[in-house]
Amino acid sequence: MPAGYRQGTTPVQFREINWIRGALQTALALEHSTMPLYSAAMYSLEVQNYPSYNLIRSVLMEEMLHMAAVGNILAALGGSPRIKDLQPRFPGPGLPGQVAPDLFCVLAPLSSRQLQNLMRIETPLYLLPRRLQGAAYATVGQFYDAIRAAVTANAAAVRQAVAEGGPANQVGGNLGYRSIVPRRGADPVEEILRAIDMITEQGEGSGARLQTGRDFQNDHSHYARFAELRYGRRYSAPAGAPPLTRESEESYFRGDEITPPVVINTLAVPADGYATILTGDPQSAMVSQELKSFDAAYTAMMVALDDAWKGAPEQSWPSLGEAVMQMNEMRVLSCFNIMRYQVPPDLIDRLATLYPAGYQTMAAYTDLSQPVFYGPRFINMAAA
Amino acid sequence: MTAIESIAVLGYEKVSEQDSITPLEIFRGAALAVTGQIAPWQREVPPGKLDVKFVSVKPGVVTMQMGTQVVPDMALEDGEMFDILYVPGGVGSGAVATDERILNVIRRHHEAGKVIAANCSGVGIITRAGVVGDTPVTCVAAVARGLRSEGVNVPAARRMWIGRPEQRIWTSTGSYGVHGGAVALVAHYLGREIGTIVSMMFDTLGGLGDVIYELTGPEFYAHDELEATFQDYFESMLLPQPAGDPERPGPNGTSPAANGMANGRPVAIAAPG
Numbered sequence: 001m002p003a004g005y006r007q008g009t010t011p012v013q014f015r016e017i018n019w020i021r022g023a024l025q026t027a028l029a030l031e032h033s034t035m036p037l038y039s040a041a042m043y044s045l046e047v048q049n050y051p052s053y054n055l056i057r058s059v060l061m062e063e064m065l066h067m068a069a070v071g072n073i074l075a076a077l078g079g080s081p082r083i084k085d086l087q088p089r090f091p092g093p094g095l096p097g098q099v100a101p102d103l104f105c106v107l108a109p110l111s112s113r114q115l116q117n118l119m120r121i122e123t124p125l126y127l128l129p130r131r132l133q134g135a136a137y138a139t140v141g142q143f144y145d146a147i148r149a150a151v152t153a154n155a156a157a158v159r160q161a162v163a164e165g166g167p168a169n170q171v172g173g174n175l176g177y178r179s180i181v182p183r184r185g186a187d188p189v190e191e192i193l194r195a196i197d198m199i200t201e202q203g204e205g206s207g208a209r210l211q212t213g214r215d216f217q218n219d220h221s222h223y224a225r226f227a228e229l230r231y232g233r234r235y236s237a238p239a240g241a242p243p244l245t246r247e248s249e250e251s252y253f254r255g256d257e258i259t260p261p262v263v264i265n266t267l268a269v270p271a272d273g274y275a276t277i278l279t280g281d282p283q284s285a286m287v288s289q290e291l292k293s294f295d296a297a298y299t300a301m302m303v304a305l306d307d308a309w310k311g312a313p314e315q316s317w318p319s320l321g322e323a324v325m326q327m328n329e330m331r332v333l334s335c336f337n338i339m340r341y342q343v344p345p346d347l348i349d350r351l352a353t354l355y356p357a358g359y360q361t362m363a364a365y366t367d368l369s370q371p372v373f374y375g376p377r378f379i380n381m382a383a384a
Numbered sequence: 385m386t387a388i389e390s391i392a393v394l395g396y397e398k399v400s401e402q403d404s405i406t407p408l409e410i411f412r413g414a415a416l417a418v419t420g421q422i423a424p425w426q427r428e429v430p431p432g433k434l435d436v437k438f439v440s441v442k443p444g445v446v447t448m449q450m451g452t453q454v455v456p457d458m459a460l461e462d463g464e465m466f467d468i469l470y471v472p473g474g475v476g477s478g479a480v481a482t483d484e485r486i487l488n489v490i491r492r493h494h495e496a497g498k499v500i501a502a503n504c505s506g507v508g509i510i511t512r513a514g515v516v517g518d519t520p521v522t523c524v525a526a527v528a529r530g531l532r533s534e535g536v537n538v539p540a541a542r543r544m545w546i547g548r549p550e551q552r553i554w555t556s557t558g559s560y561g562v563h564g565g566a567v568a569l570v571a572h573y574l575g576r577e578i579g580t581i582v583s584m585m586f587d588t589l590g591g592l593g594d595v596i597y598e599l600t601g602p603e604f605y606a607h608d609e610l611e612a613t614f615q616d617y618f619e620s621m622l623l624p625q626p627a628g629d630p631e632r633p634g635p636n637g638t639s640p641a642a643n644g645m646a647n648g649r650p651v652a653i654a655a656p657g
Contacts, residue, residue: 008426010425010426010427010428010577011425013576014575014576016576017575018577019429022427022432023428025429026428026430079387096430146428
């Protein structure tokens with residue numbers, strides 16, 4: 001079977017330059033879909049400085065770099081990244097591209113259970129239970145393997161596409177984002193493959209290690225960073241380390257202790273974005289206003305990012321700046337506004353009646369025996 | 385790269401059924417694949433958008449050359465644009481080739497960077513619009529001689545289709561080649577995967593093979609004497625001389641007939657599609 005080909009997916013002989021562009025748009029959606037999940041967990045931490053917060057934030061920052069790299073590759077190949085109409089479905093199964101179909105994605109506070117989900121997103125194939133490995137794209141890395149294989153197989157067309165260029169901008173090259181521009185002596189195919197290596201190594205690690213390669217300073221992978229939080233210990237490979245397997249994994253996390261953070265007990269966001277609950281909440285008007293303000297900032301960020309790639313070149317930099325400002329606004333609106341509002345206890349008591357289909361999920365990700373608060377919904381109002 | 389999200393097939397009085405409805409169905413089949421309504425396998429490419437419309441330049445029913453009546457999806461408004469404007473052939477093409485409003489629609493699209501496609505005698509319409517230049521094109525045999533005499537680059541060995549993405553011109557022969565030409569256009573502009581799905585839906589891949597992924601289709605047989613006979617017969621109707629131009633002599637000295645006449649006889653039958 002050709003490299004990168006998974007049974008039941010697009011036959012490899014049809015994976016030419018158009019397919020690569022389309023798959024990159026899916027990769028863009030894939031990268032983006034992780035960020036609301038990571039952000040919701042990060043926002044739920046009471047202290048926004050301690051190691052737990054900084055670990056999640058460091059992953060989030062790299063996910064932004066990954067999304068930017070994908071957008072730049074797509075733009076280099078003549079495509080136009082579509083960002084403002086991205087709207088991942090929460091709660092819901094799997095990631096865009098039907099990646100990790102066994103995963104159930106829900107916007108929820110940090111918890112051991114949610115950390116398992118976050119780790120699942122970044123799991124390298126060799127640490128995935130065998131029963132889950134049969135999916136077309138069981139891991140994010142496998143999806144990128146397919147793109148990598150297509151780029152290699154269509155190297156001449158890729159080089160030609162980069163030489164011809166396209167209407168979209170390269171964004172953030174002066175911030176260290178991976179950008180792909182024709183340069184004398186540089187092979188764009190190699191540059192694209194290196195950018196994809198960055199994404200997969202930072203996410204899942206390099207080879208059978210939970211670290212990146214030297215090019216990325218042997219940093220801990222995203223999987224390892226989430227595992228540190230789950231095990232409550234820093235990554236520290238044991239002396240005479242046994243082969244890293246699912247069974248031996250915990251022995252790799254016996255470094256310094258990470259004290260469990262204080263978590264704001266937000267209610268896992270139901271499919272209706274709290275609409276049912278809000279109808280019974282006496283503070284509905286104020287809560288709705290805060291939720292909408294957050295969604296407006298999120299939407300503005302998506303629109304600004306879209307504009308950074310697709311707007312006038314001279315507006316690209318200001319648009320990126322606008323997006324960053326909205327990111328900060330989102331954090332403030334979530335942590336200082338939305339999460340101040342407690343969901344009335346009587347409504348929590350009636351949650352199973354109010355949400356017969358979604359109750360189990362909410363109860364699994366939120367401690368319903370404790371005071372419960374609202375959390376951000378991440379509704380992109382610019383999406384169709 | 386030209387991103388294709390909309391295609392219009394232009395309808396007009398006495399347009400050929402095969403030349404217009406065949407590509408329309410192929411493009412709508414492509415739209416089903418692009419939007420994810422047909423997905424024979426798990427696609428990595430996210431569902432996209434492809435709006436396919438049968439358009440006319442004026443409101444109302446379009447009566448085709450064999451009498452089929454079709455209600456267009458819309459009448460073109462000034463300023464309306466499609467990423468691909470497809471101009472079919474048909475008995476009515478001669479009249480359309482002198483219709484400045486339609487010619488302006490074609491010019492406007494090409495000037496805006498859109499793709500102009502045509503088949504059969506519709507190729508004469510787009511040449512009259514002045515968007516072809518020296519780009520090699522193909523067309524139905526009945527107008528090939530006339531187009532060559534006007535300086536249009538119609539290679540002697542006609543091909544089923546000729547795509548020239550750099551010039552944004554895509555042409556096909558008469559009805560027999562319309563199907564292959566439309567599928568090849570889909571494969572080029574919407575990608576090999578969509579082209580393959582469409583070609584499997586309509587059996588094109590089995591009939592033509594991998595040439596559907598090429599910019600130039602299979603070579604047609606040449607029948608010089610027969611072609612000349614049919615050119616004499618249809619040319620004045622399908623490709624009338626522009627007003628004020630000197631008469632284009634026929635190969636055996638005959639003069640082109642008035643519109644609707646061929647060699648002095650009224651042309652009541654449909655042109656070869």
